[in-house]
Amino acid sequence: MSLKTLVGISLDEAPASPEAVARLLKAAKAQIADAKATNISAETRFGAAYSAIRMLADVALNANGYRTLTNRPGHHQTAIQTLPLTIGLPAQTVQILDSLRKQRHVTEYSGDLVPESAVLECVTQALALQTVLRAWLKTNRPNLL
Amino acid sequence: MEATSTNPASLLFPASYRRRVLCLLLLHPERALHVREIARLTGTTAGTLNKELARLHAAGLLTRESVGNQVRYAADRASPIYAELAGILRKTIGLADVLADALAPSAPTLSVALVFGSVARGSETARSDVDVLLIGSLTFGDAVQLLYPAQATVGREINPMVFSAEEWRTRLKAKDPFAREVLAKPKIFLIGNEDELENLGRHQPR
Numbered sequence: 001m002s003l004k005t006l007v008g009i010s011l012d013e014a015p016a017s018p019e020a021v022a023r024l025l026k027a028a029k030a031q032i033a034d035a036k037a038t039n040i041s042a043e044t045r046f047g048a049a050y051s052a053i054r055m056l057a058d059v060a061l062n063a064n065g066y067r068t069l070t071n072r073p074g075h076h077q078t079a080i081q082t083l084p085l086t087i088g089l090p091a092q093t094v095q096i097l098d099s100l101r102k103q104r105h106v107t108e109y110s111g112d113l114v115p116e117s118a119v120l121e122c123v124t125q126a127l128a129l130q131t132v133l134r135a136w137l138k139t140n141r142p143n144l145l
Numbered sequence: 146m147e148a149t150s151t152n153p154a155s156l157l158f159p160a161s162y163r164r165r166v167l168c169l170l171l172l173h174p175e176r177a178l179h180v181r182e183i184a185r186l187t188g189t190t191a192g193t194l195n196k197e198l199a200r201l202h203a204a205g206l207l208t209r210e211s212v213g214n215q216v217r218y219a220a221d222r223a224s225p226i227y228a229e230l231a232g233i234l235r236k237t238i239g240l241a242d243v244l245a246d247a248l249a250p251s252a253p254t255l256s257v258a259l260v261f262g263s264v265a266r267g268s269e270t271a272r273s274d275v276d277v278l279l280i281g282s283l284t285f286g287d288a289v290q291l292l293y294p295a296q297a298t299v300g301r302e303i304n305p306m307v308f309s310a311e312e313w314r315t316r317l318k319a320k321d322p323f324a325r326e327v328l329a330k331p332k333i334f335l336i337g338n339e340d341e342l343e344n345l346g347r348h349q350p351r
């Protein structure tokens with residue numbers, strides 16, 4: 001599978017935009033900061049950290065000249081599962097991110113409380129992805145930073 | 146609780162082809178598959194499988210349907226022993242053993258591990274996930290790394306819910322609906338048992 005083969009199925013071509021990258025990186029950073037706050041609920045913190053992961057995955061796509069087709073179901077899944085193709089993220093890390101996506105889906109619709117373990121993992125993974133992505137951009141797309 | 150040579154299901158169903166076919170079809174009763182698909186999914190050969198499928202059909206455990214020039218087999222849910230047989234497979238080689246083996250490397254960090262939700266109730270559909278509750282000191286990431294590879298074997302997505310013993314106790318005290326539902330509804334234990342689960346809620350940590 002390559003990114004190109006997903007065009008029209010789950011991806012669309014979109015020129016890389018330094019403005020979009022800067023906006024999303026800034027928003028992701030703010031979401032991560034919110035996720036670390038201790039005076040808000042686990043559910044809100046989880047949601048914020050998950051949003052950051054999704055935004056960072058969107059940056060990775062945009063830096064490669066793509067965006068998800070947001071009118072198709074599963075665009076979160078697409079952004080996360082293409083991370084090995086966009087920035088070379090290891091498959092094992094993507095499995096964890098994908099399971100967090102699933103966890104969010106389950107709790108969002110059931111109204112169940114989010115376990116602390118999922119919140120911790122989500123914040124840890126958001127921070128790690130932010131670091132990896134920024135390093136990747138610096139090496140591979142310095143013009144976008 | 147590892148899968149060993151004294152596993153009750155291996156003892157009761159000594160023919161490995163029969164065991165694999167029953168696990169595949171009875172635990173995914175919505176699937177009607179032709180011989181080659183069954184061979185591929187169970188890692189068996191079509192020749193020997195044909196005979197086995199014919200026997201299981203003759204015994205009333207499988208339905209047989211011709212679609213064009215293909216013959217498709219599926220679990221016969223109308224069989225009077227379907228629910229019991231599927232239950233035995235689910236609690237042993239078809240699901241619980243696979244998950245218990247996957248969790249084995251981290252077993253010392255777990256007080257209780259169990260399957261809850263539709264699969265544990267035997268009311269799963271084609272899209273149902275396997276919901277697994279883990280109480281112990283492992284991280285969510287650890288749980289995913291352990292269980293992710295088992296998804297291919299059980300043919301379903303596995304959704305772990307990981308709690309520390311302390312968080313679980315707090316939830317029980319707060320009468321959290323999720324925790325209460327898990328306690329009240331059918332479960333398949335992978336590590337620990339009903340008593341240990343109850344004790345977790347009762348005692349204070351050391």
